[in-house]
Amino acid sequence: MAPVGAPDGFLAGPRRAVPREVILMVAIIAVGTLFATQSEFFLTERNLVTVLRNSVDLAVICAGMTLIIIMGGIDVSVGGILAVSAIFIGHSYKAGLPDEVVVPIGIGVATMLGALNGVIVAKARVPPIIATLGTMYVFIAVLFLVIGGTWIHGLPDTLSFLIRGEFVGIPAGVFIIGCVYGCCWVLLRWQAWGRHLCAIGCDEGSARLVGINIDRVKIQAYALTGALAGIAAVLYVARLRNVEVNIGTNIALEAIAATVLGGADIRGGTGSLIGALMGVIFIKLVQNGLVLIGVSSLWETVVIGGLLIIVLTLDALETRRSGRPT
Numbered sequence: 001m002a003p004v005g006a007p008d009g010f011l012a013g014p015r016r017a018v019p020r021e022v023i024l025m026v027a028i029i030a031v032g033t034l035f036a037t038q039s040e041f042f043l044t045e046r047n048l049v050t051v052l053r054n055s056v057d058l059a060v061i062c063a064g065m066t067l068i069i070i071m072g073g074i075d076v077s078v079g080g081i082l083a084v085s086a087i088f089i090g091h092s093y094k095a096g097l098p099d100e101v102v103v104p105i106g107i108g109v110a111t112m113l114g115a116l117n118g119v120i121v122a123k124a125r126v127p128p129i130i131a132t133l134g135t136m137y138v139f140i141a142v143l144f145l146v147i148g149g150t151w152i153h154g155l156p157d158t159l160s161f162l163i164r165g166e167f168v169g170i171p172a173g174v175f176i177i178g179c180v181y182g183c184c185w186v187l188l189r190w191q192a193w194g195r196h197l198c199a200i201g202c203d204e205g206s207a208r209l210v211g212i213n214i215d216r217v218k219i220q221a222y223a224l225t226g227a228l229a230g231i232a233a234v235l236y237v238a239r240l241r242n243v244e245v246n247i248g249t250n251i252a253l254e255a256i257a258a259t260v261l262g263g264a265d266i267r268g269g270t271g272s273l274i275g276a277l278m279g280v281i282f283i284k285l286v287q288n289g290l291v292l293i294g295v296s297s298l299w300e301t302v303v304i305g306g307l308l309i310i311v312l313t314l315d316a317l318e319t320r321r322s323g324r325p326t
Contacts, residue, residue, distance in 0.1 A: 004248060020263030024278040028285060035289030035307040042292055048170060051303050053239065055284045056173040057082075062262075062276045063184045064225030065255045068128075070188075071221050072201040072268025077117060077132040078229045079248030084170055085110040085233035090152035099158050106237075107230035113139065114226015128239030136252070144245070152243040157240035175224025176235070178195060180228065181273050188273070197221060201268030205310035250301060257308040258283050266312060 035042045045164040061078050068075050089106040097105075113135070117200040165172040188194035196217050208214050232251075237243065260266060260274025261282060287300050 007324075015226045019275075020261070021272065021275050021278055024261065024275065024282055027125065028282050031282065031285055031289060032092070035285070035292065036242045039289070039292040040236050042289060046083065047288065047292075051284050051288050052173050054288075055280055056163065057235045057239070058174055058251060058284070059177050059277060059280045060180050060228050060232045060235065060282050061251060061255045062258050063180050063226075063273065064228035065259045065264070065269045066264055066273055066276045067184060067187070067197060067221055069256075069259055069264040069266060070201050070268060070271035071197045071218065072122065072204065073212055073221070074256070074266070075117060075129040075132045075222065075225055076129065076256070077113075077136035077139060078225065079122050079251040080136045080143070081110050081113045081229040082236065082242075082248040082251060083143045084113060084139050084235045086237055086247055087146050087152070088204060089237050090155060091146075093155045093237075094152070103159075103234055105228055110230025110233060111223050111227040114229065116221055117221035117226070118222030121222065122215040122218040139189050143247070147243065147245060149190070151245060153241070155241045157235060157238075157241055159234065160241070161238075162235055163239045177277070181232070181277060186274055193217065193220070198269060200285075201265075201270075209315045227253055228272075253301070253308075254304060256279075257304045260308060260311055260315075 033044070041047050061082070064080065065075065085106045088109045089102055092102040092105050117132055117135055120126050120135070121128050124131075128136075131302075162172055162176065167175060188197070196207065196212045199212060200217060204214060208251060236247065256280030259276045261273065261275070261279035262272050264271035264276065283304060286303060290300060290303070291297065
């Protein structure tokens with residue numbers, strides 16, 4: 001069984017010769033320098049705070065995606081879960097329900113959808129990519145059937161403090177990210193559940209032989225990822241105060257890309273929470289920089305997809321050189 005947690009407690013699995021976090025830090029500095037020379041607004045406090053606020057929902061989802069990938073799974077339906085959760089949140093607000101009811105409804109619906117993914121993967125033995133791809137289309141269909149071609153708009157701003165608020169001069173988003181990643185760190189570092197998660201990702205057959213309840217861990221992991229997608233939906237509605245028809249379209253790609261960029265092995269067994277968070281920062285800085293220098297937003301997906309292909313290719317080459325099984 002691979003070790004869960006390194007000295008920093010944010011890593012599951014073996015360390016690389018050059019930690020991916022170091023590479024990402026260099027990349028973040030490089031793109032920051034590049035865009036700063038191209039736009040005078042890039043390094044302004046206002047712009048950087050905007051980048052942070054726009055990153056919170058993706059960062060929350062990436063925490064769950066990291067756990068799923070460490071387990072050897074994948075979840076491409078998180079955007080659909082976010083969308084369905086946001087629909088329930090929007091209609092709950094339109095029905096006049098208070099925040100104390102709306103927020104649990106949104107998170108609860110997302111948790112159940114995530115658990116459904118887990119049941120399909122664990123009990124029906126459907127490969128994760130197929131299972132979550134199928135549920136993604138179902139969730140998107142629900143989105144269009146419920147709201148059609150119109151937005152749910154004019155939602156109250158009672159939760160806006162989650163995005164625009166500050167505490168001792170620090171944006172609220174920092175505390176939200178810190179809380180989510182801190183809880184996931186505790187699960188990975190200090191709980192048997194985290195060790196079981198890593199063991200499944202390293203060798204599911206061996207994990208089953210030593211008595212780990214594989215099905216339960218999988219269902220719990222997908223349910224937790226769903227819950228985090230529900231929290232992301234709450235943050236999305238708090239930030240924009242509406243539910244768009246294309247909500248969550250690219251967030252699964254961005255979450256997978258950020259997690260893999262951060263050092264997660266797509267085959268399972270290895271992942272880094274800090275790396276995933278740095279991957280989010282890198283992606284959001286690139287997106288923001290492209291907008292500021294006048295590049296079409298269509299290129300954002302091209303850049304993210306290209307980066308994902310490059311990193312996966314380099315990981316495959318590293319695996320071949322090291323002689324590890326693919």
